[in-house]
Amino acid sequence: MWRLYRPRGIVTRAWGVLAAVRVLAMPKTGSCAARASVTAAFLVVGCGLATAGCGDALRDQAVAALGPEDPRVPPGPLHRSGQPCLLCHQQGGSAPSTFSVAGTVFVDATAKSPAPGVSVIVIDRAGAAFTATTNCAGNFYVRPDSFIPSYPMWVTLRAGSVQRDMDSASYREGSCAACHAGARGPASAGPVYLINDPKVEVPPPPCR
């Protein structure tokens, strides 16, 4: 029976320990108020512990799946290109700064080279627009104090004479890589890229 119903998880175990301590600490005699206050105290402590242990497990798992930092690229504007920025750069996330929209633009669909200097134009349902520019890693980011799109939002890339429009809107996701993760497949639109036809479209010059 114990095998069937053994407590699972740190929170369950913590509650079990607290309940046992409460029984031991409960005065055998005394007023109801004293007993009630002991119970209340343990409830407060227990709820506090439970709350402290309640992070966003799914987000933590997703962040862990991204792997460690590339040792050649220190954390900053150039790091983790192609990854879903807002996993960490959001309220409650592990990064010190928050973004409302962020991502990486590559030169072409192979995603081997970043596309610097690309204007990323975000347009929301209200027609408000904001333009960010990609850096040497192809990364761009929009801070909430600059612009928060009213979803849905559409995105257009522009560099020189090349313009690439996103075919469908984003309805709630600020990280490009949430939908443009890795290779193109049944659940991914593939990397965000600028040049579709290298014969007629000129990519931006690389960073020096």
Place this chain on the structure above:
Amino acid sequence: MGPRNFASFESLTWLGLPLVLLGCQNDVSTLDDNQGNGRLAVPARNVFPSVADAMQLHCGTLDCHGQVGRNMRLYGQFGLRLDPKGDPLGQVTSTAEYDACYASIVALEPEAMSQVVQRAAPPDTLAMVRKPRGIEEHKGGQVVVEGDALDRCMVGWLVGQFDANSCTAVVQTPRPEPDAGP
């Protein structure tokens, strides 16, 4: 409250829990009413592709219901693909994908949907109407306004008054264009 009363209070708490659980059980007992009798009404399948195409653009993107983790899971050309070799923006939505979308939607709340289809309940009985209208908490926020094109498209289909023009209007709505570049 003395010690005895406090003990009684604790006992009542433990007695109350099963009662609460029993109360919950009663809430779902109505499921038996339609179990296996095959009489649940569903909206039309033949016109569904137009509805699905409209929903695809507003509900079925990869960041929303174009995900395998969704109960209302939408497949299609601009989102999640059913074919493991498919990809967004590849082939147009297939019949199998329309079938999968249809099955996903009609299986969400079969009894409630049956009532809506038979006009025994208002359309906003259904979560698929309440959520996009913003009546019920929706992670994607309010997506439609009652009476707009997508709302008319979905609700018309649900109540047997399919409105092709509304569905087409949704699909043909142009995306906002950025100002002309340099």
